[in-house]
Amino acid sequence: MVLVDIHCHILPGIDDGSKDWDTSIKLAKAAVKDGVTHAICTPHTLNGRYTNHKDDIIWLTDLYQKKLDEAKVPLTVFPGQEVRLSGDLIDALDQDDILFCDEDGTYMLLEFPSDDVPTYAQDTIFKVMQRGITPIIVHPERNKKILEEPTVLQELIEQGCLVQITASSYMGTFGKKIEEISRKFIEAGQCACFASDAHDLPKRQYQYSEALKKLSKEFGSDLAQQYQDNARAFVNGDNVQLDWRPLGKKKKFWLF
Numbered sequence: 001m002v003l004v005d006i007h008c009h010i011l012p013g014i015d016d017g018s019k020d021w022d023t024s025i026k027l028a029k030a031a032v033k034d035g036v037t038h039a040i041c042t043p044h045t046l047n048g049r050y051t052n053h054k055d056d057i058i059w060l061t062d063l064y065q066k067k068l069d070e071a072k073v074p075l076t077v078f079p080g081q082e083v084r085l086s087g088d089l090i091d092a093l094d095q096d097d098i099l100f101c102d103e104d105g106t107y108m109l110l111e112f113p114s115d116d117v118p119t120y121a122q123d124t125i126f127k128v129m130q131r132g133i134t135p136i137i138v139h140p141e142r143n144k145k146i147l148e149e150p151t152v153l154q155e156l157i158e159q160g161c162l163v164q165i166t167a168s169s170y171m172g173t174f175g176k177k178i179e180e181i182s183r184k185f186i187e188a189g190q191c192a193c194f195a196s197d198a199h200d201l202p203k204r205q206y207q208y209s210e211a212l213k214k215l216s217k218e219f220g221s222d223l224a225q226q227y228q229d230n231a232r233a234f235v236n237g238d239n240v241q242l243d244w245r246p247l248g249k250k251k252k253f254w255l256f
C-alpha cells in the first residue's frame with residue numbers, strides 16, 4: 001500500500017521542524033510506523049522568517065534519502081516547499097526558486113499567514129494559476145480569518161485552488177473548533193487530502209492513518225480511499241478534482 005504525505009517539516013535545521021539529523025530519522029521512523037511510504041519534505045519558504053532555496057532543499061533531501069537508506073528506514077522522500085503567500089512569490093517563480101509537489105510543477109503548497117487571508121490573495125492566486133500551477137491551500141482550518149468566515153475558502157476553491165487539511169486538526173489535537181470546521185469542509189467535499197504537517201513538537205504525533213480511519217468511519221471508505229489517491233496524484237502531477245458544495249447555511253431556528 002502506498003501512503004503519501006504531501007506536507008511535513010522533517011528536513012533538519014532549516015525551519016521550525018526537525019532540528020537535527022537524529023530528529024529527522026526519528027520522525028521518518030514515526031511516519032513509517034504510521035503507514036507513510038512516501039513523503040514530500042516541505043520546509044517553509046517566503047514566510048518572513050524562513051526562505052529556503054530550491055537547490056538547497058533538493059541537495060538536503062538527497063542526503064536525507066541516503067541517510068534513511070543507510071538506517072534502513074523504508075521511506076521515500078521528495079523535495080518540496082510550503083510556500084507562503086507573499087509579494088515575493090511571483091518573483092520566486094520567475095527565478096525558478098519554487099518547488100512543487102510533482103516534478104512537472106502542477107501542484108504547489110500554498111500557506112496563508114495564520115491570522116489572515118490577505119486582500120491580494122485572489123490576485124496572486126490568479127497570477128499563479130495563469131502559469132498552469134494549481135495551489136493547494138494548506139490547513140485552512142487553522143487560519144483565524146477562515147475560522148471566523150469559513151465561506152472565504154470556497155471563494156478560493158471557486159478560483160481553482162485545492163485544499164489539504166492537517167490530519168491532527170481532524171483528530172481534535174488543536175481543539176474542538178478546528179476539529180469541527182475540518183469536518184464541515186470534509187462534509188462539503190472541499191478537502192482533497194490529509195497531510196501530517198509533522199514538526200518535531202511535543203503532543204504532535206503522526207495521526208495520518210488514524211485520521212483516515214476516522215474519515216472512513218464518518219464518511220465512508222470510498223472517501224478515505226479518494227484522499228489517499230489524491231495525495232498520490234499530487235506527487236505524480238495527475239488530475240484531482242473536488243466534488244464540492246458550498247457550506248450549509250446555519251439553521252435559523254426562529255423560522256418555521
Ligand SMILES: [Fe+2]
Nearest residue numbers: 007009082197
Ligand atoms: Fe507546514
